[in-house]
Amino acid sequence: MTSIEYLRQFKVLDYAIFDLVLSFVGIYLLAPLLSKIFLKLRLKISKKSWMFLTLPISILVHIMVGTMTPMTKYFLDIQDHYILKIIILGLLALGIKDIKIVPKKT
Numbered sequence: 001m002t003s004i005e006y007l008r009q010f011k012v013l014d015y016a017i018f019d020l021v022l023s024f025v026g027i028y029l030l031a032p033l034l035s036k037i038f039l040k041l042r043l044k045i046s047k048k049s050w051m052f053l054t055l056p057i058s059i060l061v062h063i064m065v066g067t068m069t070p071m072t073k074y075f076l077d078i079q080d081h082y083i084l085k086i087i088i089l090g091l092l093a094l095g096i097k098d099i100k101i102v103p104k105k106t
Contacts, residue, residue: 014070027054044100052095056088 007018027034031050038045055071062072074081075088 019069023054023058024051027051027057039102042102042104044102046098049095049098052091054091056092056095059088 004018008016010017027050028047031047034050035045035047059072059075062069063076071084074084
């Protein structure tokens with residue numbers, strides 16, 4: 001068992017704690033850079049918004065690369081896991097509500 005497999009064995013409700021913590025720490029560290037990049041696209045996104053958008057973005061990325069994690073599978077399952085869907089959509093709404101469009105400089 002490699003060290004990453006060892007770290008991923010600790011789970012809460014079928015979700016690896018290591019993966020969740022790593023996602024939030026990664027976004028927290030990348031948020032200033034991501035905000036600068038999106039500011040050039042005239043979108044002002046706060047660090048708080050990036051934190052709220054972490055799980056919705058991770059599900060989207062996992063779908064795009066074809067990696068079906070338990071959270072991605074559960075989110076795409078149309079028969080069950082409604083609480084997860086509500087949480088993810090709520091996080092998406094909270095993340096999007098603080099995004100501001102920066103007007104063009106004249």
